[in-house]
Amino acid sequence: MLITDRPLTVAERHQWDRDGYLLLRGLIPLPRLNAVQKVFEGVVEDILQKLQKDGQITDTHPGAPFDRRLADAAGKRAGTFGRSWRKKLASHAVFDLHATPSLTHVMHQLIGTDVIGHPVFNGRPKLPGQQLTVVPWHQDSGYFGAASDKSLILTTWIPLVPVDARNGCLQVIPGTHKLELRQHEHEKREGDFLEADMTGIDESRAVTCAMLPGDVLIFNNLTMHRSLESVAPTIRWSIDLRFIRDGDPLGAIGWHDPAFKWVIRSDQQPVTTYDAWMADIAHWPW
Numbered sequence: 001m002l003i004t005d006r007p008l009t010v011a012e013r014h015q016w017d018r019d020g021y022l023l024l025r026g027l028i029p030l031p032r033l034n035a036v037q038k039v040f041e042g043v044v045e046d047i048l049q050k051l052q053k054d055g056q057i058t059d060t061h062p063g064a065p066f067d068r069r070l071a072d073a074a075g076k077r078a079g080t081f082g083r084s085w086r087k088k089l090a091s092h093a094v095f096d097l098h099a100t101p102s103l104t105h106v107m108h109q110l111i112g113t114d115v116i117g118h119p120v121f122n123g124r125p126k127l128p129g130q131q132l133t134v135v136p137w138h139q140d141s142g143y144f145g146a147a148s149d150k151s152l153i154l155t156t157w158i159p160l161v162p163v164d165a166r167n168g169c170l171q172v173i174p175g176t177h178k179l180e181l182r183q184h185e186h187e188k189r190e191g192d193f194l195e196a197d198m199t200g201i202d203e204s205r206a207v208t209c210a211m212l213p214g215d216v217l218i219f220n221n222l223t224m225h226r227s228l229e230s231v232a233p234t235i236r237w238s239i240d241l242r243f244i245r246d247g248d249p250l251g252a253i254g255w256h257d258p259a260f261k262w263v264i265r266s267d268q269q270p271v272t273t274y275d276a277w278m279a280d281i282a283h284w285p286w
């Protein structure tokens with residue numbers, strides 16, 4: 001059964017206002033997540049078939065579990081297929097995940113307007129010991145630029161496997177959503193992510209967000225967050241989706257069609273069609 005309504009409690013609303021993040025347990029029905037996992041598995045299959053065809057690997061490890069196969073079969077070569085997957089994942093399952101009624105109901109309560117889908121989503125394979133996918137402290141508006149710093153953009157971070165500090169879960173620093181947009185520079189590490197100026201921010205207050213499939217971590221575009229390195233033998237699979245308050249500027253969004261507005265609406269019925277969403281994604285090179 002789909003849970004359609006998920007009213008936030010007074011304590012949750014208070015925590016959101018005070019801390020700038022919420023971790024809601026069991027918000028996404030597992031069948032929706034399983035459908036997304038199947039899409040990820042299809043991408044893994046394509047990658048491994050390609051590597052095998054190119055003579056780079058001999059064994060595609062068919063039958064290996066989802067949280068191991070890409071690492072066991074491709075090892076370091078997996079990184080050449082990107083650290084944040086988007087176009088590869090464009091599918092009904094990912095469209096439907098955005099429009100999950102329990103999720104959009106929570107988004108509506110936090111945003112206060114119709115729910116507008118944000119064009120940027122990322123599926124992330126974080127492999128054991130891989131520096132490429134270790135994301136340093138940042139605010140998401142560091143990526144979208146100063147034009148977005150007064151916007152309300154909610155990131156919903158959703159694991160496909162159990163996550164904790166060992167396999168590289170997220171950390172957030174409570175209260176940092178009340179800061180201005182910090183200066184961000186490209187880090188000097190392999191990932192080349194943007195890294196925020198942390199002057200005066202007490203990193204020891206970071207909250208480590210261990211989560212299970214179905215749980216959702218929500219934060220806004222000014223909340224300081226990062227992901228840890230994985231020291232586990234398994235892959236940390238996740239997807240992060242974003243939503244924006246109706247009327248707010250998106251900021252600098254690469255290859256997005258500026259005329260496109262993805263309306264999901266507060267009554268939780270998708271308005272923009274799957275085909276229109278796919279047409280917008282077609283602009284992205286990756």
Ligand SMILES: O=C(O)CCC(=O)C(=O)O
Nearest residue numbers: 124135140155227238240
């Ligand atoms: O998944 C990660 O490792 C980082 C996620 C992140 O920084 C984000 O979703 O904004």
